[in-house]
Amino acid sequence: MKNEIGSNNNKIISTAIVGCIIVAVILTIGTLALGNIAERDTQSAVHNVSNLYLSELAGRREQVVSAILNDYIHDLDTALGMIDKDDLSSIEKLKIYQLRMKQLYELDKFAFIDSEGLIYTSRGTRSDIDQYHFDHMNITEPVITIKNLHSNEKKVVIAVPADNLQIEGRTLVVCFMEIDMDTMLRNVSLQSNNSTTFCNIYTRSGVALTNMVLGGLASENNLLSAMKNAKYDQSYSYEKLEQDFASGVGGVVSFNYNDISETLYYVPVRGTDWMLTYLIRESVIGEQINSISHSIIVRSLAQSILTAIVLVGMFVLIFMQQRRTAAAELEMEVAETENRLKQQELEEQLALQEELSDALRAAEAANRAKSGFVSNMSHEIRTPITAILGMNEMILRESTDENILSYAENINTAGMSLLGIISDILDFSKIEAGRIELVEDDYSLRGLLNDLYNLMQFRAEAKGIQLRIEADADLPQCLRGDVLRVKQIIANLLSNGVKYTDKGSVTLKVTCEERDPEHVRVKIAVAVVDTGIGIKNEEMEKLFTPFDRLDFSRNRSIEGTGLGLSISKQLLEVMDSELHVSSEYGKGSRFFFSLWQGVSDDTALGEYEPQSKCSATAHDRRNSDIFIAPGKRILVVDDMPMNIQVITGLLKRTQMIIDSANNGNECIEKFGKAEYDLVLMDYRMPGMDGVETLHKLHELYPDKASRVPIVALTASAILGDREKLLAEGFTDYLSKPVNITNMENVIRKYVESDGSEVPENAVEVDSISDDPDDVLERVREIRGLDCDRGLEYCGDAEDYLFALQTFSESVEEKAFRLEETLHDGKIEDLIFLVHSLKSMSKSIGAIGLSERAKDLEQIARSGNIDGVREEVPKFVKVYRSLGEDILSHAGPYLDRF
Numbered sequence: 001m002k003n004e005i006g007s008n009n010n011k012i013i014s015t016a017i018v019g020c021i022i023v024a025v026i027l028t029i030g031t032l033a034l035g036n037i038a039e040r041d042t043q044s045a046v047h048n049v050s051n052l053y054l055s056e057l058a059g060r061r062e063q064v065v066s067a068i069l070n071d072y073i074h075d076l077d078t079a080l081g082m083i084d085k086d087d088l089s090s091i092e093k094l095k096i097y098q099l100r101m102k103q104l105y106e107l108d109k110f111a112f113i114d115s116e117g118l119i120y121t122s123r124g125t126r127s128d129i130d131q132y133h134f135d136h137m138n139i140t141e142p143v144i145t146i147k148n149l150h151s152n153e154k155k156v157v158i159a160v161p162a163d164n165l166q167i168e169g170r171t172l173v174v175c176f177m178e179i180d181m182d183t184m185l186r187n188v189s190l191q192s193n194n195s196t197t198f199c200n201i202y203t204r205s206g207v208a209l210t211n212m213v214l215g216g217l218a219s220e221n222n223l224l225s226a227m228k229n230a231k232y233d234q235s236y237s238y239e240k241l242e243q244d245f246a247s248g249v250g251g252v253v254s255f256n257y258n259d260i261s262e263t264l265y266y267v268p269v270r271g272t273d274w275m276l277t278y279l280i281r282e283s284v285i286g287e288q289i290n291s292i293s294h295s296i297i298v299r300s301l302a303q304s305i306l307t308a309i310v311l312v313g314m315f316v317l318i319f320m321q322q323r324r325t326a327a328a329e330l331e332m333e334v335a336e337t338e339n340r341l342k343q344q345e346l347e348e349q350l351a352l353q354e355e356l357s358d359a360l361r362a363a364e365a366a367n368r369a370k371s372g373f374v375s376n377m378s379h380e381i382r383t384p385i386t387a388i389l390g391m392n393e394m395i396l397r398e399s400t401d402e403n404i405l406s407y408a409e410n411i412n413t414a415g416m417s418l419l420g421i422i423s424d425i426l427d428f429s430k431i432e433a434g435r436i437e438l439v440e441d442d443y444s445l446r447g448l449l450n451d452l453y454n455l456m457q458f459r460a461e462a463k464g465i466q467l468r469i470e471a472d473a474d475l476p477q478c479l480r481g482d483v484l485r486v487k488q489i490i491a492n493l494l495s496n497g498v499k500y501t502d503k504g505s506v507t508l509k510v511t512c513e514e515r516d517p518e519h520v521r522v523k524i525a526v527a528v529v530d531t532g533i534g535i536k537n538e539e540m541e542k543l544f545t546p547f548d549r550l551d552f553s554r555n556r557s558i559e560g561t562g563l564g565l566s567i568s569k570q571l572l573e574v575m576d577s578e579l580h581v582s583s584e585y586g587k588g589s590r591f592f593f594s595l596w597q598g599v600s601d602d603t604a605l606g607e608y609e610p611q612s613k614c615s616a617t618a619h620d621r622r623n624s625d626i627f628i629a630p631g632k633r634i635l636v637v638d639d640m641p642m643n644i645q646v647i648t649g650l651l652k653r654t655q656m657i658i659d660s661a662n663n664g665n666e667c668i669e670k671f672g673k674a675e676y677d678l679v680l681m682d683y684r685m686p687g688m689d690g691v692e693t694l695h696k697l698h699e700l701y702p703d704k705a706s707r708v709p710i711v712a713l714t715a716s717a718i719l720g721d722r723e724k725l726l727a728e729g730f731t732d733y734l735s736k737p738v739n740i741t742n743m744e745n746v747i748r749k750y751v752e753s754d755g756s757e758v759p760e761n762a763v764e765v766d767s768i769s770d771d772p773d774d775v776l777e778r779v780r781e782i783r784g785l786d787c788d789r790g791l792e793y794c795g796d797a798e799d800y801l802f803a804l805q806t807f808s809e810s811v812e813e814k815a816f817r818l819e820e821t822l823h824d825g826k827i828e829d830l831i832f833l834v835h836s837l838k839s840m841s842k843s844i845g846a847i848g849l850s851e852r853a854k855d856l857e858q859i860a861r862s863g864n865i866d867g868v869r870e871e872v873p874k875f876v877k878v879y880r881s882l883g884e885d886i887l888s889h890a891g892p893y894l895d896r897f
């Protein structure tokens with residue numbers, strides 16, 4: 001009988017082992033197959049997105065180049081219009097006039113050509129007409145050519161007919177200017193801040209006007225010569241590219257050059273024989289995305305192997321339990337037949353029970369280890385899944401292609417399902433682990449670092465720089481202090497680092513500098529290091545001056561008020577600390593400080609890796625049930641304008657009236673004056689926080705505050721916050737970043753649509769037209785705008801509306817900078833701003849404003865400071881008025897484009 005039982009048990013364990021091996025093989029093969037499919041789909045998606053991306057960028061950059069050339073032609077016509085009889089009375093006076101025009105328009109050369117081919121410059125006459133590639137006797141309209149085409153000193157030559165001007169018995173038939181190629185392109189921003197996209201301009205014969213071919217990848221000096229060595233994808237060929245360049249026709253070509261997959265989009269530059277190209281290196285982007293896929297595959301393989309091991313262990317445990325059960329049954333049979341062995345059998349049973357208890361304790365220990373492993377694996381898998389869902393969210397919001405939306409919906413469904421499973425496992429693991437809640441004023445160092453990373457990562461990615469966070473593993477994981485202020489100081493330093501760094505990285509380093517003997521306090525050292533532009537030694541003393549901006553002519557495009565460092569310095573002084581800085585101009589800067597903080601949990605932080613948050617939001621799908629509540633009024637309270645903007649955007653489709661307040665006092669004032677159906681209030685605000693504001697509302701307006709639902713908003717990840725806020729008196733709770741589905745569910749719970757009409761100031765999103773022609777009718781009502789001229793400059797309606805939106809959104813910032821430069825007496829910076837506004841205004845059809853900018857620029861260049869002080873306020877008033885008119889007539893409509 002024993003032999004039969006042993007044989008059966010051996011069969012069971014053999015079957016279990018074979019089954020585990022089969023499961024492991026299936027999991028491994030399935031993981032690799034899905035990985036290969038995902039990699040192919042990724043490459044296809046990168047190619048499709050590249051074509052859309054390049055078409056948009058190349059078209060807009062060509063418009064900028066054409067606008068710059070048109071400005072120079074306009075300047076040349078204006079210069080010809082300024083010449084008078086006195087200037088033509090002698091060669092010497094003509095030279096003086098030419099020198100004045102060169103200085104006024106910042107030209108390398110401003111010259112005339114007479115009917116004999118003699119060139120008249122501000123330095124004398126020349127006879128090298130053969131250097132210029134145009135027929136001076138047959139010019140009837142502006143001509144644009146290149147001088148020194150095959151050298152590194154290329155010049156743009158623009159020539160117009162001179163209407164047969166007479167001077168000393170000779171006839172001037174052509175007027176032309178020379179501009180250095182680099183000078184002409186300095187505002188075009190051809191250079192990229194990363195290694196994936198490159199913009200360039202070539203002649204139709206393939207000569208690069210910027211002396212760089214294929215983003216520096218090719219050694220040839222000619223694009224068409226270099227492209228002969230490329231391997232072309234299907235449906236693309238060198239012959240088609242060469243024919244398009246020769247004919248001045250735009251197009252796109254995908255190819256492989258030196259084992260790098262690239263796509264080149266090219267468009268002709270109007271009025272020239274140039275071709276503007278935009279190049280994207282798909283291999284670089286594909287490698288970055290594939291690295292995520294490879295990481296997931298490796299983790300999935302590891303999970304498959306661990307799953308197989310766990311299954312083997314379970315089968316072995318079952319086998320052992322079956323074996324013990326069989327032994328117990330055998331002993332019981334022996335006991336029944338042999339009374340003399342009863343005592344011995346009883347002792348064996350007691351021993352067996354002890355063994356079972358040991359096995360149970362071992363199983364419980366294994367279960368705890370499993371819970372820890374599942375928790376860690378859940379976190380590891382959750383990070384890339386959240387990023388994938390975030391990117392998929394953008395596709396669902398922005399794509400109009402039904403096939404792409406269908407694929408994206410499938411990705412979203414599967415991803416949310418997987419994320420839900422992972423979240424369930426993680427929640428279960430947390431219950432098993434028994435996490436202890438943190439008390440008030442305690443904060444998680446890891447949470448603080450994650451918040452800072454998520455606050456800055458998208459800004460860094462947008463500029464193509466790397467954001468790094470390095471923290472000592474032996475730092476305490478939970479500290480006590482003013483986390484809001486600590487976060488504010490570090491965020492200011494990180495923000496400055498990102499603003500003033502164009503390539504390289506910005507790194508946050510947190511280290512343990514000192515501990516007190518009782519381990520109740522720790523001195524942390526914080527440093528923010530960037531590879532940006534650095535600070536000049538002579539400007540160090542102005543570094544912490546409020547409202548001051550360093551090296552404005554170089555940094556004029558960088559936004560900010562100049563208050564961040566000053567505020568950080570003062571906050572640190574209040575905390576008995578000091579902000580230090582070291583910098584090398586042109587290489588980067590390092591801001592650092594040390595700060596004592598209390599220790600709430602001395603457990604080591606361990607290895608830190610940034611955890612990127614990507615909020616998954618519900619979409620306005622075309623056929624879905626959208627919650628609307630016309631006429632209902634909601635108050636959003638948050639000290640961050642960006643947060644208010646996000647929530648307002650998410651709630652547009654509900655057709656509710658949305659009011660906002662930036663702090664507790666403003667909330668109390670608006671709550672007392674108006675009737676609201678719901679209040680969404682941020683929990684942590686400077687000054688009066690959400691809890692204090694709530695208590696004040698109940699104190700001043702007890703009936704209304706008890707009747708109106710007040711929902712707390714918080715980004716805190718500390719366990720117990722929900723219960724604490726509900727205990728303080730909040731009606732409900734929402735975590736940030738806000739998920740539109742969760743937010744609408746909360747609103748549905750407390751606000752019901754009564755079917756009333758939509759009030760005049762409620763935003764009716766569906767009523768806003770997507771037809772550019774309809775929007776143009778509203779634009780034509782704006783005084784000071786020549787819509788037809790704007791369309792002529794921008795090319796089509798959508799580009800024109802996009803230009804209007806860009807113009808109107810930048811009015812207040814640029815107006816403030818004009819007033820600031822006037823107040824500081826920085827006339828050169830003011831000239832730069834006005835010159836830019838002259839072209840920008842003209843491109844949207846604001847001809848009157850463009851002429852005012854031109855007049856103001858001439859006054860500033862002439863050195864008439866009193867005239868500048870008189871004209872700038874008038875110009876700013878007209879400028880702001882136009883921006884307000886655009887926003888009031890067509891603001892909501894422009895957002896659709």
